[in-house]
Structures are given as structure tokens and as C-alpha cells.
Amino acid sequence: MAITAAQVKELREMTGAGMMECKKALIEADGDMNKAVDVLRTRGLAAAVKKAGRATNEGTCSTFVSEDRKVAAVVEVNCETDFVGGNEKYKAFAARIAKAAALADAADVEGLKAADAGNGETVGEALTEAIHIFGENMQISRFARIAVAGTGAVASYIHLGGKMGVLVEFAFNKPETAFTEAFQVAGKDVCMQVAAADPVAVSREAVPADVVEHEMEIYKAKAAATGKPAAIQERIALGQMQKYYKSFCLLEQGFVKDPDTPVADYLKGVSKAVDDQISVVSFKRFKLGEAL
16 A cells, blocks of 8 residues: 555654654555554554544534533534634634534433434534624534432533633532632633543443553553563563553643642542532543544
């Protein structure tokens, strides 16, 4: 299979590896970008990368959180140009869709299109109208909804004017905690953490089993290349897995405002300040274009 310069350039931008190493990895992987990343990682030439491909679609991400902070949604609405994507009226339309997604509890995008968008319109009808107004093809590519089951709240954050949207669900014991200044600051802080550090799970226990298995395969292959005894290889691989958890599990990551402090410890401080026990339940992170 012929490897193009564009493929090599993309792999290099993803991994930071050299051009020739990227080309060799792509040849070995028969042009498969994800496999090529694994080849480079096995050779110690690239760090962990969760997925191949870069976001190139235009549009915006938007969030909605109910007044009681119990229900929230994040949506991605795409269009053809960044001129429209950055338009305030377009962003207001996306915010309207986010609110509809939070209130409707639809199963999928098609279900969301049938939901009430206010003003006597369904979301699908509002989308059609928006296409006519802005003169571009548009689509709702995805959405995610969080509804707090017990005592807790959802915080939200929009990054770079809509290039990324984040929701984080928290649990605690006292309903009034949701409205304290300390929690509201912490909620935004943790959302910013998710936006900046891109965790794969809240905790190491929540990392999908197939992800752990895949990472261990990479680390074992790297350890085997050292030629050291099997017992030492196992310790090396386990050590690498520990580093992975610290890099990609939200609670173990260094807090963006204080890298020497794990997020878990930061939340302990906030819990003490509000006299409650605050924990992270889940998060949603949408980066514009990644789903398409």
C-alpha cells in the first residue's frame, strides 16, 4: 500500500515522532493510523494517543444546565463554515437545542429531532428553519444528557467559544452544597480540567477493561524489547500502567491550577470547605468535529 505524505504528516502531528519513523510505522501497519500509533508506542517513540484523526468540522458545542442543576445536556451542532459557526445567533440556536436535549431525554438524535424546541416547533423543524436562515447545511451530530439521580449537581464549561463542551456530574450529601460559592468554583475548575487534560475515566476502576488490556499489551512489548528477565519486564509494564492511570484518570491527574496536587486531593479540600463529601460521578467531553 502506498503511504502518502499527508498520512505521514498527520501521524507526526499526532505523536511527535520523526517523519521517517512515522513512514515506517505506517508501512508496517498497512496505512492504518491507529495501528501505526501502536507501532510507534511499542518502539517508545510516541506517548499514549486515544484515537487517530483530527477535528476539522465547523460548528459549535453548547451546554444547558437546569436551575436546580439536576439535569444537563451538551450538544454538537455542525455547519459548513467557521463564519457561521462563530455567529452569535448560530450559538443561540445551539443553546436552544442543548436545552431541548436536557428536557426531552431522547434516546438518539432522531428522537431529539422530534422533541419540543419551544415556540411551537420540534427540534427538527427548528433545524430546517436554521438551515434556511444561515444558508448552510447543518446537522446535530450528537448530544449527551446527565440527570442526577440522588443528591448532587452538574457543572458545565464551554471552551474556546464553543470548540469544546464539558459536563461533570458531582455527588454529595447536602442539597445546599450545589449553591455554595466554593462548589460552583470547584465545578468549573473540574470541568476545565476535563477540557484541558482529556481524561478517559473518572478513576482507574472505571477505565474500560479493553483499554487496560490494550495498554498492557503495548507496555509488555516495550518491556520485552529490553531483553531483561520476565519478572523485571512485568514490573516495568505495571509501572507504565501506573503512569497511564495518573495521566488519564481524572482523579489522579495533576490539577491544572496546581499540577503537584491530584484532582482527588483538590476535591478533598473543597469538601472540607463546604463541610460535605464531594465526589465526581461522571463527565462528558465534546470536542468539535471529533465525532465526524
